[in-house]
Amino acid sequence: MNADQEWGERFVRLALAIDEHMPGYIDAYFGPEEWKVQAKQAGKLLLSDLSGQAQKLSTDISEADGLSAPRREYLARHVIAMQMSLRLLQGEQVSLADEVEAIYGVRPQWKDEANFEEAYRLLDEVLPAGASLKERMLEWERSLEIPVEKVKELLPLIITRLRNFTDQKLNLPENESFTVEFVYNQPWGAYNWYLGNFRSRIEINTDLPTRISFLPTLMAHEGYPGHHTDLAIKEKLLVQELKYHEFTVNLINAPSALMAEGIATTARKAVLTDDELEEWFGEELLPAAGMAHIDSRRILAIGKAGRKMSGIDGNAAFMLHDQHKSEAEVSLYLQKYGLSTEQEAKQRIDFISNPLYRSYIFTYYVGYDLLEELFQHVDRDRYFRRIIEEPVTPGLVRQWISEFSEV
Numbered sequence: 001m002n003a004d005q006e007w008g009e010r011f012v013r014l015a016l017a018i019d020e021h022m023p024g025y026i027d028a029y030f031g032p033e034e035w036k037v038q039a040k041q042a043g044k045l046l047l048s049d050l051s052g053q054a055q056k057l058s059t060d061i062s063e064a065d066g067l068s069a070p071r072r073e074y075l076a077r078h079v080i081a082m083q084m085s086l087r088l089l090q091g092e093q094v095s096l097a098d099e100v101e102a103i104y105g106v107r108p109q110w111k112d113e114a115n116f117e118e119a120y121r122l123l124d125e126v127l128p129a130g131a132s133l134k135e136r137m138l139e140w141e142r143s144l145e146i147p148v149e150k151v152k153e154l155l156p157l158i159i160t161r162l163r164n165f166t167d168q169k170l171n172l173p174e175n176e177s178f179t180v181e182f183v184y185n186q187p188w189g190a191y192n193w194y195l196g197n198f199r200s201r202i203e204i205n206t207d208l209p210t211r212i213s214f215l216p217t218l219m220a221h222e223g224y225p226g227h228h229t230d231l232a233i234k235e236k237l238l239v240q241e242l243k244y245h246e247f248t249v250n251l252i253n254a255p256s257a258l259m260a261e262g263i264a265t266t267a268r269k270a271v272l273t274d275d276e277l278e279e280w281f282g283e284e285l286l287p288a289a290g291m292a293h294i295d296s297r298r299i300l301a302i303g304k305a306g307r308k309m310s311g312i313d314g315n316a317a318f319m320l321h322d323q324h325k326s327e328a329e330v331s332l333y334l335q336k337y338g339l340s341t342e343q344e345a346k347q348r349i350d351f352i353s354n355p356l357y358r359s360y361i362f363t364y365y366v367g368y369d370l371l372e373e374l375f376q377h378v379d380r381d382r383y384f385r386r387i388i389e390e391p392v393t394p395g396l397v398r399q400w401i402s403e404f405s406e407v
């Protein structure tokens with residue numbers, strides 16, 4: 001084994017040992033089976049020993065010769081995240097902002113509700129007429145619901161088109177593919193399970209209704225050019241070619257998760273502009289769904305306005321964990337400010353109640369905001385590709401932003 005592989009092995013073995021204490025910590029693993037089997041056999045090692053190993057790994061990384069700067073930064077930042085997870089496992093009380101900062105490398109802020117008022121003003125302009133804003137929003141969303149059978153019928157159409165665009169821009173590995181399955185009773189709306197060898201299984205949760213307006217963005221997020229594409233290309237370039245074995249493990253509570261959600265939430269824009277999406281809805285998707293009467297321009301305008309409400313879920317996480325508000329209070333907050341139904345609010349609360357996900361909730365909008373800020377200063381295509389192909393941390397993106405905004 002050469003030194004390049006050894007860094008990856010130490011990193012992966014530590015991650016596998018932490019996962020023994022916190023099942024679900026590892027979202028995907030496709031490295032050597034033997035390492036996983038050995039971690040399972042070892043079971044729960046002493047947390048203080050794991051903290052010692054993390055400390056040693058951190059010191060060795062900082063002193064190592066021959067590590068490229070981006071790889072060193074990637075490894076070092078991820079070990080910091082592991083150290084926080086180990087502190088939390090040992091029962092340490094930490095504020096949610098400190099937890100998120102150590103794990104993802106960005107400090108989240110409470111979003112002032114004044115920010116959401118801009119969204120309401122825009123929504124008021126574009127939603128069909130009706131009673132209160134919330135009722136108008138719910139009515140609009142109901143009008144876009146499609147049954148699972150229809151979703152199954154439309155998916156091949158959507159996936160094929162997104163795949164073609166993605167392949168043109170990013171060169172997909174040969175033989176990559178994913179399956180789509182419908183599941184229920186999950187805290188998330190959809191999930192990409194990366195299986196290794198350029199394969200994924202995408203699950204769509206049917207607890208809440210699916211809307212036609214959301215399908216292209218959903219498949220871009222999970223499949224092309226989002227999670228599945230990101231992990232398949234990283235496997236090809238970073239694992240198979242460069243032997244960076246740390247990329248065979250995908251952690252939920254690590255800076256790579258913020259990058260992954262940044263990629264996924266900006267994925268649709270990487271392959272389709274707003275105008276192209278609007279045209280696709282109008283000319284193909286809405287007629288195919290039997291919804292030709294729906295105005296595709298309105299779908300885009302409402303989606304854009306709705307994006308200004310991002311940050312509400314993060315506020316809900318602060319309320320639940322730092323301010324110790326009751327679930328009932330948080331539910332009312334989400335229903336009021338997020339224009340959600342009680343059922344949607346409950347799903348959000350279930351998600352942020354999970355110790356693995358309470359910090360994860362920030363990855364979506366913080367990741368989106370970080371990458372969109374970068375794309376204001378650089379060529380979107382070129383940097384979207386770099387973020388997928390190279391070891392990039394949120395800190396490196398920040399550095400790029402400050403370099404390019406000075407020019």
Ligand SMILES: [Zn+2]
Nearest residue numbers: 221227261264
């Ligand atoms: Zn995602």
